[in-house]
Amino acid sequence: MLILVTNDDGIDAPGIRALAHAVRSRGEVMVVAPEGNRSASGHAITLTQRISVAARPVEPGVRGFAVGGTPVDAVKLALEQLLPGPPDLVLSGVNHGSNLGRDVFYSGTVSAAMEAAFMGAPAVAVSLAERGGAHMEEAAAFVAWWLDHAYRPLPRGVFYNLNLPPLGAGPPPALRITRLGQRHYLNEFQRQPPSGGRDWYTMAGLADETGEEADTDVAAVAAGFVSVTPLSIDLTARGTEETLAPLDQLPVPAGAFRMASPTPDTLSRTE
Ligand code: MN
Numbered sequence: 001m002l003i004l005v006t007n008d009d010g011i012d013a014p015g016i017r018a019l020a021h022a023v024r025s026r027g028e029v030m031v032v033a034p035e036g037n038r039s040a041s042g043h044a045i046t047l048t049q050r051i052s053v054a055a056r057p058v059e060p061g062v063r064g065f066a067v068g069g070t071p072v073d074a075v076k077l078a079l080e081q082l083l084p085g086p087p088d089l090v091l092s093g094v095n096h097g098s099n100l101g102r103d104v105f106y107s108g109t110v111s112a113a114m115e116a117a118f119m120g121a122p123a124v125a126v127s128l129a130e131r132g133g134a135h136m137e138e139a140a141a142f143v144a145w146w147l148d149h150a151y152r153p154l155p156r157g158v159f160y161n162l163n164l165p166p167l168g169a170g171p172p173p174a175l176r177i178t179r180l181g182q183r184h185y186l187n188e189f190q191r192q193p194p195s196g197g198r199d200w201y202t203m204a205g206l207a208d209e210t211g212e213e214a215d216t217d218v219a220a221v222a223a224g225f226v227s228v229t230p231l232s233i234d235l236t237a238r239g240t241e242e243t244l245a246p247l248d249q250l251p252v253p254a255g256a257f258r259m260a261s262p263t264p265d266t267l268s269r270t271e
Contacts (some may be wrong), residue, residue, distance in 0.1 A: 001027030004078050004087045004116070005066040007095065008071040008108025010036045011056055011064060014133030015140075016095035019126070020059045022140035023091065023147070031058045034108075035066035039095075043111040044070045052078060071108035075115040089147075090116035093126030094139045098163045101183025101209075104166035104231065113159050117233050123159040124151075128167070129221055135167040142226070150175060154230055162225040163217055181216030183209050219237045 003023055007016040011033040020031050035054070052068035065082055067074040075090065082134055092112040099107040109125050110248040116123035128139045142164060154160070161180075187204030192200035220227040 001088045002083065002085060003029045004075070004083060004121075005029060005031045005062075006033045006071060006074050006078065006091045006092050006112045007088065008034065008092075008112060008147070009096050009266045010034050010038065010039050011058065011066045013037070013096065014136045016098055017058055018136035018140035019091055019094050019143060020062050020064075021137075021143045024062055026058055026147075027088075028084070028134070029059075029062045030078065030083055031056075031062055031064035032067060032074045032082055033064075034071055034074055035068050038070055038108050040106050041070045041072075041108040041111070042106050043072055044108075045076070046070060046073050051077065068076075071112040072115045075112050077117075078090070079119050079121065087116070087121050088119045090123040091126065091143070091163075092116075092123065093128075094136055094143070094164075095125070095127035096133060097127060097131055098124065098129035098221060099127040099149060099161065100221060100227070101165055101181040101212075101216070103183065104161060104180065110161055110231070113161070114231070114233060117157055117159040120156055122153060123161060125160065126162045126164070128164045130166050138167050139164050146175075146226075150228070157233045158230050159228040159233075160224065161217070161227075161231050163221050163229075165221050165224045165226065170224075173224055173226050175228055176215075176220040178217040178220045178227045179215055179230045180229055180231065181209075181212045181218035183207055183212065241270060 004216055005020045016033055020029055023029055051073050054066045056064045056066040058064035062139040092109050095109040099110050104110040109127055113123035115123035126143055186208045188203050188205035189201045190204055209218050216228045217227040
Protein backbone atom coordinates (compact mmCIF):
# COMPACT_ATOMS: atom_id res chain seq x y z
CA MET A 1 0.00 0.00 0.00
CA LEU A 2 1.38 3.37 -1.07
CA ILE A 3 0.24 6.36 1.03
CA LEU A 4 0.94 10.04 0.43
CA VAL A 5 0.70 12.28 3.48
CA THR A 6 0.43 16.02 2.95
CA ASN A 7 -0.97 19.13 4.67
CA ASP A 8 -1.14 22.91 4.52
CA ASP A 9 0.46 23.70 7.89
CA GLY A 10 3.91 22.77 6.62
CA ILE A 11 6.07 19.68 6.79
CA ASP A 12 7.30 20.50 10.31
CA ALA A 13 3.81 20.82 11.82
CA PRO A 14 3.02 18.37 14.64
CA GLY A 15 -0.16 17.24 12.85
CA ILE A 16 1.52 15.85 9.74
CA ARG A 17 4.28 14.18 11.72
CA ALA A 18 1.75 12.47 13.96
CA LEU A 19 -0.24 11.33 10.93
CA ALA A 20 2.84 9.94 9.15
CA HIS A 21 3.78 8.14 12.36
CA ALA A 22 0.29 6.66 12.80
CA VAL A 23 0.11 5.14 9.30
CA ARG A 24 3.77 4.27 8.70
CA SER A 25 3.32 0.53 9.29
CA ARG A 26 0.65 0.18 6.58
CA GLY A 27 3.07 0.08 3.68
CA GLU A 28 5.16 2.65 1.91
CA VAL A 29 4.48 6.15 3.24
CA MET A 30 5.82 9.32 1.65
CA VAL A 31 5.36 12.82 3.02
CA VAL A 32 5.25 15.69 0.52
CA ALA A 33 4.15 19.01 1.98
CA PRO A 34 4.81 22.75 1.87
CA GLU A 35 8.04 23.83 3.56
CA GLY A 36 6.15 26.33 5.73
CA ASN A 37 2.62 27.18 6.81
CA ARG A 38 0.40 27.66 3.76
CA SER A 39 -2.97 27.55 5.51
CA ALA A 40 -5.88 29.21 3.69
CA SER A 41 -4.11 28.95 0.34
CA GLY A 42 -7.14 27.16 -1.08
CA HIS A 43 -6.58 25.58 -4.48
CA ALA A 44 -3.78 27.95 -5.47
CA ILE A 45 -0.98 26.73 -7.72
CA THR A 46 2.38 28.30 -8.49
CA LEU A 47 2.77 29.32 -12.12
CA THR A 48 5.05 32.34 -12.06
CA GLN A 49 8.15 30.90 -10.43
CA ARG A 50 10.10 27.70 -9.95
CA ILE A 51 8.99 25.31 -7.20
CA SER A 52 11.72 23.91 -4.96
CA VAL A 53 11.77 20.34 -3.65
CA ALA A 54 14.12 19.32 -0.82
CA ALA A 55 14.41 15.97 0.94
CA ARG A 56 13.35 16.37 4.56
CA PRO A 57 13.34 13.44 7.00
CA VAL A 58 10.03 13.30 8.85
CA GLU A 59 9.85 9.91 10.50
CA PRO A 60 12.15 6.84 10.50
CA GLY A 61 11.42 4.82 7.38
CA VAL A 62 9.34 7.58 5.80
CA ARG A 63 10.73 9.67 2.97
CA GLY A 64 9.74 13.31 3.12
CA PHE A 65 9.99 16.22 0.70
CA ALA A 66 9.51 19.90 1.55
CA VAL A 67 7.98 21.81 -1.35
CA GLY A 68 8.45 25.54 -1.84
CA GLY A 69 4.88 25.98 -3.00
CA THR A 70 1.26 25.48 -2.11
CA PRO A 71 -0.44 22.32 -0.83
CA VAL A 72 -1.86 21.68 -4.30
CA ASP A 73 1.63 22.12 -5.80
CA ALA A 74 2.84 19.48 -3.33
CA VAL A 75 0.13 16.99 -4.32
CA LYS A 76 0.69 17.56 -8.03
CA LEU A 77 4.45 17.12 -7.66
CA ALA A 78 4.01 14.02 -5.53
CA LEU A 79 1.63 12.30 -7.93
CA GLU A 80 3.43 13.32 -11.12
CA GLN A 81 7.08 13.20 -10.06
CA LEU A 82 7.96 11.96 -6.60
CA LEU A 83 5.87 8.91 -5.74
CA PRO A 84 7.00 5.55 -7.18
CA GLY A 85 3.47 4.95 -8.51
CA PRO A 86 -0.15 5.93 -8.11
CA PRO A 87 -1.03 6.21 -4.39
CA ASP A 88 -3.59 3.92 -2.82
CA LEU A 89 -4.49 6.71 -0.41
CA VAL A 90 -3.78 10.41 0.07
CA LEU A 91 -4.11 11.80 3.60
CA SER A 92 -4.10 15.57 4.17
CA GLY A 93 -3.65 16.79 7.73
CA VAL A 94 -4.00 16.55 10.58
CA ASN A 95 -4.85 20.24 10.24
CA HIS A 96 -4.45 22.54 13.21
CA GLY A 97 -8.03 23.85 13.33
CA SER A 98 -11.33 22.65 11.88
CA ASN A 99 -12.40 22.91 8.22
CA LEU A 100 -16.19 23.16 8.32
CA GLY A 101 -18.85 24.69 6.12
CA ARG A 102 -17.46 27.32 3.76
CA ASP A 103 -13.97 26.78 5.18
CA VAL A 104 -13.52 24.06 2.59
CA PHE A 105 -13.28 26.67 -0.17
CA TYR A 106 -10.33 28.41 1.53
CA SER A 107 -8.63 25.45 3.15
CA GLY A 108 -5.34 24.17 1.77
CA THR A 109 -5.92 20.96 3.72
CA VAL A 110 -9.16 20.23 1.90
CA SER A 111 -7.80 21.46 -1.45
CA ALA A 112 -4.87 19.05 -1.21
CA ALA A 113 -7.31 16.15 -0.82
CA MET A 114 -9.47 17.58 -3.60
CA GLU A 115 -6.49 17.75 -5.95
CA ALA A 116 -5.79 14.09 -5.22
CA ALA A 117 -9.44 13.38 -6.09
CA PHE A 118 -8.99 15.33 -9.35
CA MET A 119 -6.12 12.99 -10.14
CA GLY A 120 -8.19 9.89 -9.37
CA ALA A 121 -6.71 8.99 -6.00
CA PRO A 122 -8.72 8.09 -2.88
CA ALA A 123 -8.27 11.03 -0.51
CA VAL A 124 -9.08 12.10 3.03
CA ALA A 125 -8.71 15.55 4.59
CA VAL A 126 -8.45 15.49 8.39
CA SER A 127 -8.77 18.48 10.72
CA LEU A 128 -8.79 18.79 14.50
CA ALA A 129 -10.86 21.57 16.05
CA GLU A 130 -7.95 22.74 18.20
CA ARG A 131 -5.25 25.28 17.44
CA GLY A 132 -2.38 23.89 19.50
CA GLY A 133 -0.69 20.59 18.71
CA ALA A 134 -1.42 19.04 22.09
CA HIS A 135 -3.64 16.18 20.91
CA MET A 136 -2.23 15.40 17.50
CA GLU A 137 -1.08 11.89 18.45
CA GLU A 138 -4.61 11.03 19.57
CA ALA A 139 -6.09 12.58 16.42
CA ALA A 140 -3.72 10.63 14.20
CA ALA A 141 -4.42 7.41 16.12
CA PHE A 142 -8.11 8.03 15.50
CA VAL A 143 -7.43 8.28 11.76
CA ALA A 144 -5.67 4.91 11.87
CA TRP A 145 -8.68 3.40 13.67
CA TRP A 146 -11.07 5.00 11.20
CA LEU A 147 -9.15 3.63 8.23
CA ASP A 148 -9.45 0.13 9.67
CA HIS A 149 -13.07 0.25 10.80
CA ALA A 150 -15.06 3.01 9.13
CA TYR A 151 -13.39 3.77 5.82
CA ARG A 152 -15.36 2.85 2.70
CA PRO A 153 -14.09 3.43 -0.85
CA LEU A 154 -15.98 6.26 -2.56
CA PRO A 155 -16.66 6.85 -6.25
CA ARG A 156 -13.93 8.54 -8.28
CA GLY A 157 -14.02 12.30 -7.68
CA VAL A 158 -15.54 11.99 -4.22
CA PHE A 159 -13.35 12.34 -1.14
CA TYR A 160 -13.66 12.54 2.63
CA ASN A 161 -13.54 15.61 4.83
CA LEU A 162 -13.07 14.55 8.47
CA ASN A 163 -13.33 16.99 11.36
CA LEU A 164 -12.50 15.92 14.90
CA PRO A 165 -13.94 17.73 17.91
CA PRO A 166 -11.58 19.11 20.56
CA LEU A 167 -10.06 16.16 22.40
CA GLY A 168 -9.78 15.75 26.12
CA ALA A 169 -10.37 13.34 28.95
CA GLY A 170 -14.03 12.60 28.19
CA PRO A 171 -15.49 9.50 26.55
CA PRO A 172 -14.57 8.76 22.92
CA PRO A 173 -16.75 10.57 20.37
CA ALA A 174 -19.09 8.85 17.92
CA LEU A 175 -19.10 9.34 14.15
CA ARG A 176 -21.68 11.37 12.31
CA ILE A 177 -22.03 11.19 8.53
CA THR A 178 -22.76 14.79 7.62
CA ARG A 179 -23.29 17.28 4.83
CA LEU A 180 -21.48 20.57 4.39
CA GLY A 181 -22.82 23.39 6.56
CA GLN A 182 -22.88 27.11 5.94
CA ARG A 183 -20.40 28.32 8.54
CA HIS A 184 -18.76 31.58 7.61
CA TYR A 185 -17.22 34.55 9.36
CA LEU A 186 -18.62 37.84 10.59
CA ASN A 187 -16.74 41.13 10.87
CA GLU A 188 -13.81 39.67 9.02
CA PHE A 189 -11.62 42.79 8.89
CA GLN A 190 -10.08 44.67 11.77
CA ARG A 191 -8.62 48.05 10.99
CA GLN A 192 -5.07 48.56 12.18
CA PRO A 193 -3.17 51.82 12.82
CA PRO A 194 -2.08 53.51 9.59
CA SER A 195 1.65 53.42 8.87
CA GLY A 196 3.91 54.12 5.94
CA GLY A 197 1.23 56.19 4.28
CA ARG A 198 -1.12 53.21 4.00
CA ASP A 199 -4.16 51.90 5.78
CA TRP A 200 -3.87 48.38 7.20
CA TYR A 201 -6.35 45.65 8.00
CA THR A 202 -6.11 42.17 9.43
CA MET A 203 -8.59 39.47 8.52
CA ALA A 204 -9.92 37.62 11.53
CA GLY A 205 -13.62 37.33 12.18
CA LEU A 206 -15.91 35.34 14.35
CA ALA A 207 -17.34 32.10 13.02
CA ASP A 208 -21.12 32.33 12.58
CA GLU A 209 -22.53 28.90 13.36
CA THR A 210 -26.12 30.00 13.92
CA GLY A 211 -28.92 28.22 12.12
CA GLU A 212 -26.94 25.11 11.22
CA GLU A 213 -29.12 22.06 10.76
CA ALA A 214 -28.37 18.98 12.83
CA ASP A 215 -27.06 16.92 9.91
CA THR A 216 -24.29 19.37 9.02
CA ASP A 217 -20.58 19.08 9.74
CA VAL A 218 -20.73 22.28 11.81
CA ALA A 219 -23.48 21.00 14.10
CA ALA A 220 -21.82 17.59 14.50
CA VAL A 221 -18.49 18.98 15.69
CA ALA A 222 -20.23 21.53 17.93
CA ALA A 223 -22.05 18.62 19.57
CA GLY A 224 -18.81 16.69 20.11
CA PHE A 225 -19.04 14.20 17.25
CA VAL A 226 -16.48 13.29 14.63
CA SER A 227 -17.87 14.68 11.37
CA VAL A 228 -17.40 12.57 8.23
CA THR A 229 -18.46 14.48 5.10
CA PRO A 230 -18.22 13.09 1.58
CA LEU A 231 -17.33 15.94 -0.77
CA SER A 232 -17.58 15.87 -4.57
CA ILE A 233 -15.42 17.71 -7.05
CA ASP A 234 -18.58 18.14 -9.16
CA LEU A 235 -19.98 21.51 -8.04
CA THR A 236 -22.85 21.37 -10.53
CA ALA A 237 -26.09 22.37 -8.83
CA ARG A 238 -28.83 19.75 -9.01
CA GLY A 239 -32.48 20.72 -9.04
CA THR A 240 -32.16 23.52 -11.59
CA GLU A 241 -33.09 21.37 -14.58
CA GLU A 242 -36.68 22.56 -14.80
CA THR A 243 -35.72 26.22 -14.65
CA LEU A 244 -32.86 26.02 -17.11
CA ALA A 245 -33.91 23.27 -19.56
CA PRO A 246 -35.85 25.67 -21.86
CA LEU A 247 -32.63 27.63 -22.39
CA ASP A 248 -30.59 24.65 -23.51
CA GLN A 249 -29.42 25.23 -27.10
CA LEU A 250 -31.05 28.68 -27.25
CA PRO A 251 -29.50 30.36 -30.30
CA VAL A 252 -27.73 33.67 -29.76
CA PRO A 253 -28.92 36.41 -32.18
CA ALA A 254 -26.64 37.26 -35.11
CA GLY A 255 -24.43 40.23 -34.28
CA ALA A 256 -24.44 39.68 -30.53
CA PHE A 257 -20.89 38.49 -30.68
CA ARG A 258 -18.62 36.54 -32.97
CA MET A 259 -16.94 33.26 -32.28
CA ALA A 260 -13.18 33.05 -32.02
CA SER A 261 -11.27 31.15 -34.67
CA PRO A 262 -12.13 27.44 -34.42
CA THR A 263 -8.74 26.42 -32.99
CA PRO A 264 -8.89 27.33 -29.31
CA ASP A 265 -5.64 26.95 -27.44
CA THR A 266 -6.95 24.47 -24.92
CA LEU A 267 -3.62 23.34 -23.55
CA SER A 268 -2.19 26.59 -22.24
CA ARG A 269 -2.93 27.86 -18.75
CA THR A 270 -5.15 30.88 -18.38
CA GLU A 271 -4.00 33.38 -15.78
MN1 MN B 1 -3.80 24.69 8.17
